[in-house]
Amino acid sequence: SHLINQIAAGEVVERPASVVKELLENALDAGSTRIEIDIEQGGSKRIRIRDNGSGIPCEELALALSRHATSKIASLDDLEQVRSLGFRGEALPSIASVSRLVLSSRHQTAENGWSLFGDGQDAFGSPEPSAHAIGTSVDVADLFFNTPARRKFLKTEKTEFGHIEDTVRRIALSRFDVSFELNHNQKNTLRLRAADDRSGAERRIAEICGSAFVEQSLYLDYEAAGLRLWGWVGLPTFSRSQADLQYFYVNSRHVRDRLISHAVKQAYQDVMYHGRHPAFVLFLELNPQLVDANAHPTKQEVRFREGRLVHDFLFRTLHQALADIRP
Ligand code: ADP
Ligand code: MG
Numbered sequence: 001s002h003l004i005n006q007i008a009a010g011e012v013v014e015r016p017a018s019v020v021k022e023l024l025e026n027a028l029d030a031g032s033t034r035i036e037i038d039i040e041q042g043g044s045k046r047i048r049i050r051d052n053g054s055g056i057p058c059e060e061l062a063l064a065l066s067r068h069a070t071s072k073i074a075s076l077d078d079l080e081q082v083r084s085l086g087f088r089g090e091a092l093p094s095i096a097s098v099s100r101l102v103l104s105s106r107h108q109t110a111e112n113g114w115s116l117f118g119d120g121q122d123a124f125g126s127p128e129p130s131a132h133a134i135g136t137s138v139d140v141a142d143l144f145f146n147t148p149a150r151r152k153f154l155k156t157e158k159t160e161f162g163h164i165e166d167t168v169r170r171i172a173l174s175r176f177d178v179s180f181e182l183n184h185n186q187k188n189t190l191r192l193r194a195a196d197d198r199s200g201a202e203r204r205i206a207e208i209c210g211s212a213f214v215e216q217s218l219y220l221d222y223e224a225a226g227l228r229l230w231g232w233v234g235l236p237t238f239s240r241s242q243a244d245l246q247y248f249y250v251n252s253r254h255v256r257d258r259l260i261s262h263a264v265k266q267a268y269q270d271v272m273y274h275g276r277h278p279a280f281v282l283f284l285e286l287n288p289q290l291v292d293a294n295a296h297p298t299k300q301e302v303r304f305r306e307g308r309l310v311h312d313f314l315f316r317t318l319h320q321a322l323a324d325i326r327p
Contacts, residue, residue, distance in 0.1 A: 002122045005067060005090075005097035006147065012094045015154065016043025016143055017163035019099075022091035023138050024171045027051035029084045030136060033194060037168060037182045042160030044143055044151070052135040055107035058114040061127050065103060065118065067093045083288055085253055086291040093139075096120070098150070099143045105136040120146045145154075147214065165189065169208045173281055174252050205232065205281055209245055213238060213279060216326060220319045227286050227310065229317050234279030235325065236271040245279035250291055255302050260284075263311045267318035284314070 013019055020037065027035050030053025040046035040100075056064055060071070070089030093099060096118045106113035113132025116124050144151035154160060161184055172180045172192050182190035192208075195201050198219070206214045216238035221230035234245065248260050258327040292303040304310045 002097055005093045005122075008067070008090050009094035009147075010150075011096045012091055013098060013143075015163060016047055016160050017167045019043065019047050019095055019140055019143065020049070020164050021171070021196050022086075022095065022165050023047070023049040023140075024119055024168070025085035026138075027053055027136070028171070028175060029086050030054045032135065032178060034179045035181070037164075037180070038186075039161060039182070039184045041185070043156075043164055044154050044157070044160065045141065046296060047140040047143070048137060050135065050137040052133065055113075055136055056103075056105040057107040057108065057110065058127050061103055061105065061114060062114040062124055065092050065096050065101075065116065065124060077190045082293055083251070087293075095138075095140055096124075098147050099145065101142040102141075103136070103137040104130050104132050104139070106132040106134050110132050161169035170247065170254050172204065172248050173208060174249050174254055176204055202232075209279075209281065213245060217279070218321060221275065221315070222321075224313065224317075225309075227284070227313045229282060229284050229314060231282035232280065233282065233318065233321065236268075236322075238279055239268075239272055239276035240279055241276060243277040245281075246277070247281045249283045250293075250302055251285055251288060253293060253302070254300070256300055257302055259304065259307055259311050260314065263314035264318060267315050267322060270319075272320050284310070286310070291324075 008078070012022065016039075020043065024033055024035065024037075027049060030051060032051035032053035034052045035051045038046070038048040038050075067090060070087055092103070097120060099118075100120060101118040103118070104113055104115040113130045114127040115130040115132075116127045118124050127306060144154070165182065168180060168182050168190060172178075172190075176195040178191045179194040180190065181188065192204050193200070195204055202214050213234060214232070216235045217232040218235060219232055222228070247266075264278055264280065264282075272278065290304070291306045
């Protein structure tokens, strides 16, 4: 099963940024409101994520590192309506199989914390008491140390950290109510305070996307037939030559999806300058039963049960919003 975990790691853990993504998703699923990320040497030396979420009971630490042990769904019915970011139960075991991992946690009902030490093998020993506030820390050292072929594929420290920053920004945009801190080689590179209103959210967006985007965008919030679309769309004057400011979230999960891109592009068609790309930070909320997030191990692709309906809703809502501001 160590081999199976390593094979799964090939799908889930492509590079340090994928570890960061999975650990951040777990921290959010645990209800954290504060998340700290410490990176050393682009993540190849160390990735440590500390949260103040619900924590893991001592007796479940080993389970969290074993394959397909998810605490998030109990039945196929649950899978039909996943609300959590995780549900496959393979991230932690995959990461543990290709690194030296320490999982430390104090459950909200526990008197003290516990740590479990992994060495890239299957056996984890038994948990040892450790000083830990309520919440969880995952410390991932020496990523791919036991899979030299994969380690060789890592790019420079700067490139890998760039991917990590992208990942943190993308996830930070999905949850304005959570604070994030990112440090690289002991130096702070990002500090985002939790926000509970629109201006707080816009402060964060300005920090991540630049203030020009916030100034030259339109805020919308529209709901119909159980679908809600809200967020910021760049005015045509802010369209870009690169498609690098396009953030789309479905029920708080960042996704890249052809159907969504198509609908957005169509809506912008009349107002878009030739060869330029729309910029947006948009959130679609709908009944989880209408979305299948289990289309791919990285969960970045989704399938909509009512694709046509979603496409038309996006197109019409955006087109209307843009038509209103068309000169
Ligand atoms: P999944 O997220 O798909 O359930 P993971 O392998 O990512 O699978 O995590 C396994 C389990 O470990 C989770 O279901 C959860 O119970 C627990 N867990 C992982 N990270 C955290 C965390 N930061 N806080 C609380 N529990 C966690
Ligand atoms: Mg997970």
